[in-house]
Amino acid sequence: MKGFLKLTKITLVSIYLVIIAGSVVRMSGSGMGCPDWPKCFGQWVPPTDISQIPVNYKEIYSAKRAKKLENFCRLLDKTGFQSEANAMRNDPSLLEEQDFNAAKTWTEYVNRLIGFISGNLTLLQFVISLWFFKRNKWITILSFLNLVLIMLTAWFGAVVVATKIVPWVLTVHMLLALVIILLQVRLIAICQDLPKVKVSTPVRWVIGLILFIAFAQILMGTQIRQQIDVIAEAHQGGSRHLWIDQLSTIFYVHRSFSWMIVLSTLFIWWKTQGMVPGIKGLFTVIGIAVISGALLSYFAMPAILQPIHLLLSTIMLGFQMWMWKRTTVA
Numbered sequence: 377m378k379g380f381l382k383l384t385k386i387t388l389v390s391i392y393l394v395i396i397a398g399s400v401v402r403m404s405g406s407g408m409g410c411p412d413w414p415k416c417f418g419q420w421v422p423p424t425d426i427s428q429i430p431v432n433y434k435e436i437y438s439a440k441r442a443k444k445l446e447n448f449c450r451l452l453d454k455t456g457f458q459s460e461a462n463a464m465r466n467d468p469s470l471l472e473e474q475d476f477n478a479a480k481t482w483t484e485y486v487n488r489l490i491g492f493i494s495g496n497l498t499l500l501q502f503v504i505s506l507w508f509f510k511r512n513k514w515i516t517i518l519s520f521l522n523l524v525l526i527m528l529t530a531w532f533g534a535v536v537v538a539t540k541i542v543p544w545v546l547t548v549h550m551l552l553a554l555v556i557i558l559l560q561v562r563l564i565a566i567c568q569d570l571p572k573v574k575v576s577t578p579v580r581w582v583i584g585l586i587l588f589i590a591f592a593q594i595l596m597g598t599q600i601r602q603q604i605d606v607i608a609e610a611h612q613g614g615s616r617h618l619w620i621d622q623l624s625t626i627f628y629v630h631r632s633f634s635w636m637i638v639l640s641t642l643f644i645w646w647k648t649q650g651m652v653p654g655i656k657g658l659f660t661v662i663g664i665a666v667i668s669g670a671l672l673s674y675f676a677m678p679a680i681l682q683p684i685h686l687l688l689s690t691i692m693l694g695f696q697m698w699m700w701k702r703t704t705v706a
Contacts (some may be wrong), residue, residue: 380504380515381567387501388560388694390494395553395690397487399683402601408474409484411437422485426476434473442471491530498526518563525556550598554591554693561694565701570653574706579647583703586640587696589633594689596630603627604677619677631673634666637692644699653702658695661688 401407410416417429417437430436445464452461464470474480498519505519529552575583600623607619620627641662645655665688668681 377508377567380501380508381564383497383501383504384560384564384567387494387497388557388564390490390497391553391556391560392687392690394487394491394494396683396687397490398553399686401484401487403679403682404480404483406477406480406483406487409477409480409482410488411473412440414488416481416485416488422481423476424478424482429476433476438471438473441473445470495526495530498523512566514566515563518559518566522556522559522563525552525559528552529556546602547595547598551595554594554690557690557694558697561697562701565698570702572702572704573648573652575648575652575703577705579644579652580703580705582640582644583652583696583699586637586644587693587700589637589640590689590693590696593630593633593637594686594693596626596633597686597689600627600630601682620673631669634669638662638666652699654695654698658692658699661692661695664688665692 401409410422411433412418416422417433423429449461449464452458452464502516502519502523505516509516529549532549532552603623603626604619607622641655641659644652645659648655650656665685668685668688671678672681672685
């Protein structure tokens with residue numbers, strides 16, 4: 377069990393690495409660095425120079441994208457999302473290919489490599505978990521669920537490439553990643569099998585509340601990031617400090633909710649005298665996340681802070697799940 381527990385923790389770290397790698401890809405505009413999936417320009421080792429790919433590569437990969445996009449649209453039609461499918465079919469920009477950029481290509485490729493490693497760790501985790509099925513079936517069940525979700529996330533990665541990062545597809549991609557983190561933290565808690573700390577009913581409710589708010593916060597952050605992309609593209613060369621003023625109400629809801637998390641965490645600390653498992657780590661992460669969020673807001677969305685802010689937010693979610701699993705009502 378000690379060896380398996382170490383594997384579950386390593387797997388969790390790899391999941392966080394996938395998230396920050398994906399965020400770096402997003403921040404650097406490298407999402408379309410590889411026009412196909414799982415290969416990159418039809419190669420397992422991507423090119424470093426434009427001379428290594430066909431002259432008419434844009435036509436080749438635009439045609440391939442059209443086929444993948446139509447397959448995805450047919451799936452949406454069958455599952456009741458005809459309006460989303462029709463919107464994609466009628467958007468010619470989805471078939472436009474970017475100019476080759478070696479730096480962006482390799483940034484996206486490294487992201488895929490990290491995802492490949494994380495996927496294999498999750499597979500290994502499930503295989504070993506079968507040994508513990510009679511001891512605790514939830515170890516195997518959670519390992520299996522995360523394996524399925526990792527594969528589903530990988531498939532959505534291909535969809536993201538096919539749709540050139542359509543906003544709602546990106547949100548679903550992030551949603552899956554957050555669920556994987558929650559399940560992985562729960563798996564670690566089960567494997568450690570430590571005694572739960574008894575807390576009052578209000579504290580227990582507040583822990584659940586901030587867990588829900590943090591989940592919603594990250595999804596709202598994804599939407600805000602998409603709005604920033606649209607604003608930046610529409611005002612190329614314009615003043616970055618004006619971007620915030622053009623964001624929708626969701627930005628202000630996101631900012632207000634962050635203070636709800638801060639105040640709620642202070643309440644938990646006060647009521648438990650800081651003795652709840654994970655509260656110290658959570659408080660530290662929240663503090664840094666709030667500072668990074670303020671810097672993003674008041675210093676015109678510096679690109680380098682965007683992956684850091686997302687990583688801190690997902691780590692915060694992990695700590696909150698840990699607190700939830702390690703506490704019970706007195």
